[in-house]
Amino acid sequence: MAQPLGEFELIAALREKLPLAGPRLRLGSGDDAAVTVPEGATATSVDALVEGVHFRLEDGFSLADVGAKALATALSDLAAMGAAPGEAYVALGVPPDLGEAELLALADGLAEVAAATGTAVAGGDVSRSPVLSLAVTVVGHAPRPELLVSRGGARPGDLLVVTGELGGAAAGLLLLERPELGAGVGEETAERLRHRQLRPTPRLRAGAALAAAGATAMIDLSDGLAGDAAHVAAQSQAALRIDAAAVPLAKGLAEVAAAAGRDPLELAASGGEDYELLAAIPAQRLTEAATRIGEAAETSLTPIGEVGEGKGAEIRLPGGGTLRTRGFDQLGPQR
Amino acid sequence: MAQPLGEFELIAALREKLPLAGPRLRLGSGDDAAVTVPEGATATSVDALVEGVHFRLEDGFSLADVGAKALATALSDLAAMGAAPGEAYVALGVPPDLGEAELLALADGLAEVAAATGTAVAGGDVSRSPVLSLAVTVVGHAPRPELLVSRGGARPGDLLVVTGELGGAAAGLLLLERPELGAGVGEETAERLRHRQLRPTPRLRAGAALAAAGATAMIDLSDGLAGDAAHVAAQSQAALRIDAAAVPLAKGLAEVAAAAGRDPLELAASGGEDYELLAAIPAQRLTEAATRIGEAAETSLTPIGEVGEGKGAEIRLPGGGTLRTRGFDQLGPQR
Numbered sequence: 001m002a003q004p005l006g007e008f009e010l011i012a013a014l015r016e017k018l019p020l021a022g023p024r025l026r027l028g029s030g031d032d033a034a035v036t037v038p039e040g041a042t043a044t045s046v047d048a049l050v051e052g053v054h055f056r057l058e059d060g061f062s063l064a065d066v067g068a069k070a071l072a073t074a075l076s077d078l079a080a081m082g083a084a085p086g087e088a089y090v091a092l093g094v095p096p097d098l099g100e101a102e103l104l105a106l107a108d109g110l111a112e113v114a115a116a117t118g119t120a121v122a123g124g125d126v127s128r129s130p131v132l133s134l135a136v137t138v139v140g141h142a143p144r145p146e147l148l149v150s151r152g153g154a155r156p157g158d159l160l161v162v163t164g165e166l167g168g169a170a171a172g173l174l175l176l177e178r179p180e181l182g183a184g185v186g187e188e189t190a191e192r193l194r195h196r197q198l199r200p201t202p203r204l205r206a207g208a209a210l211a212a213a214g215a216t217a218m219i220d221l222s223d224g225l226a227g228d229a230a231h232v233a234a235q236s237q238a239a240l241r242i243d244a245a246a247v248p249l250a251k252g253l254a255e256v257a258a259a260a261g262r263d264p265l266e267l268a269a270s271g272g273e274d275y276e277l278l279a280a281i282p283a284q285r286l287t288e289a290a291t292r293i294g295e296a297a298e299t300s301l302t303p304i305g306e307v308g309e310g311k312g313a314e315i316r317l318p319g320g321g322t323l324r325t326r327g328f329d330q331l332g333p334q335r
Numbered sequence: 336m337a338q339p340l341g342e343f344e345l346i347a348a349l350r351e352k353l354p355l356a357g358p359r360l361r362l363g364s365g366d367d368a369a370v371t372v373p374e375g376a377t378a379t380s381v382d383a384l385v386e387g388v389h390f391r392l393e394d395g396f397s398l399a400d401v402g403a404k405a406l407a408t409a410l411s412d413l414a415a416m417g418a419a420p421g422e423a424y425v426a427l428g429v430p431p432d433l434g435e436a437e438l439l440a441l442a443d444g445l446a447e448v449a450a451a452t453g454t455a456v457a458g459g460d461v462s463r464s465p466v467l468s469l470a471v472t473v474v475g476h477a478p479r480p481e482l483l484v485s486r487g488g489a490r491p492g493d494l495l496v497v498t499g500e501l502g503g504a505a506a507g508l509l510l511l512e513r514p515e516l517g518a519g520v521g522e523e524t525a526e527r528l529r530h531r532q533l534r535p536t537p538r539l540r541a542g543a544a545l546a547a548a549g550a551t552a553m554i555d556l557s558d559g560l561a562g563d564a565a566h567v568a569a570q571s572q573a574a575l576r577i578d579a580a581a582v583p584l585a586k587g588l589a590e591v592a593a594a595a596g597r598d599p600l601e602l603a604a605s606g607g608e609d610y611e612l613l614a615a616i617p618a619q620r621l622t623e624a625a626t627r628i629g630e631a632a633e634t635s636l637t638p639i640g641e642v643g644e645g646k647g648a649e650i651r652l653p654g655g656g657t658l659r660t661r662g663f664d665q666l667g668p669q670r
Binding site for chain 1: 361362365366367368369370371372373375376377378379380381382383385387388389412413415416418422424425426428457458459460462463464465466468470472473474475480483485486487553554555570
């Protein structure tokens, strides 16, 4: 059996796998700190994935999936600002039973998303931990701070738009936990749904397109449409009204939800982890936004409601009444 | 019993405790990402503290100590670059048995160090975790990238200097684990040694002074003098020769080491966690460095050796021979 690598050898091996190039990076991993020369404004966010809380390896997450998802979900916050991805810093907690091959597989997943998005992994920290955990800090860039889109700028009269389709990640999780729920959908659809859960795509090009088109507020759908819309409403001091009938549902969601005895709309609204973007945009900018999203060729754009006077977010059901759900609470019961 | 706070209420409560003001901060915690407008260069580093690995609450760490130490040790990396502290981002892993009062105490510790150093806590993430963990990313600033000091610039002929006294943190840990070892030192000294372990001070002013005085390489002593000197040697492709007799030892270290049957020099060289700075500096700049350190009024400065041709780091013992020790391996056996 190979001699286990020590901390410094392991870090060196991990570092070799990870892209370090970045236009703003002057000094990368391996010193006390990375040195960058940002121009304009930076957007910085940190997100953690913890084994047993955010993922379970026994559900079918590979180590590469975990690495990829940790970076992708962190980058999703930059997408929601309309920022261009720049650098990532990864604090890795390694349980004693995790071997080097597995750690390197995790680095492969990180590297895949880093390469696909043009993110430099500029620094990190490795320590022992009872469970696998990754805290990923990402830094994005924009020429000027006013080009970055906060959650707080939605104005009455703005339209609400959402990228892509919702509920896929929740359906994918159901399929990972209970494969028999996929009997009613084809294998290709089932695989696509699982992929939504395992390998979310940060909507960086769509976020940049929406920011350029004049989005007034934006958020990524990590906790679920209902909860995340409520955040925008609170920060914007406005009311968000969403038409349930307009919400684009992931293909196969209806069948999987039916097999699980769940409401597909409830899964789409509160399942979370779709990492699509919800944006408010003045009505006269909708065409430009749609054009730019089309050019970005990453995902679709669907109007789903509007911003009004008042407060809170509601999802109006087709038959009357509203759906009120709570988003995924990170401190709630573990999975 | 009070209803436990949900994630969002807890984050709001934590946020209230933490200083958010910062000259470069345009949008702080509570959005998808924080927005800053850096000028010049940034230095960014991430450091994690994990319960059972880096600290044990049963050793006498209060929650405030843990919060303070997590931020202080991350900032120590900025000190080692000569960067001015700017913003911090905290990924907090919260075990189920940790109450709100304890979390708020932890935030108090974080806030204390943030206020003392002028650091804005600009963002964070809270999630469930089997043990308490904090991954802290810090961003520091300098007008130009060439003003930041890497580990790689030490040149043959440079002097080696160290700030403060070494071995205090290791002696403090021994006292926390076995209070009876303090019988030979006064309570005031014992308290100071424990404080070195519980509440390290990032040498930000000293680091800035050394950078301004022309330090060619710098590192903070987190793993221990021997291991950290080896990092500088490797990055600088030079040999670091340290005179053991010149190394400033913490007051009380000798007595505590004797009571524990340990070699004080070995504790000072490999105990780690002193978070003093080791720097290489051209001989003709030593006086200026000493003057600037004196003006910074934070700590002392001691010449302890020199840089030569070759590679590796060695600590030469007074009676001949060298001390070769390995630094603290983050992936080694748990405490």
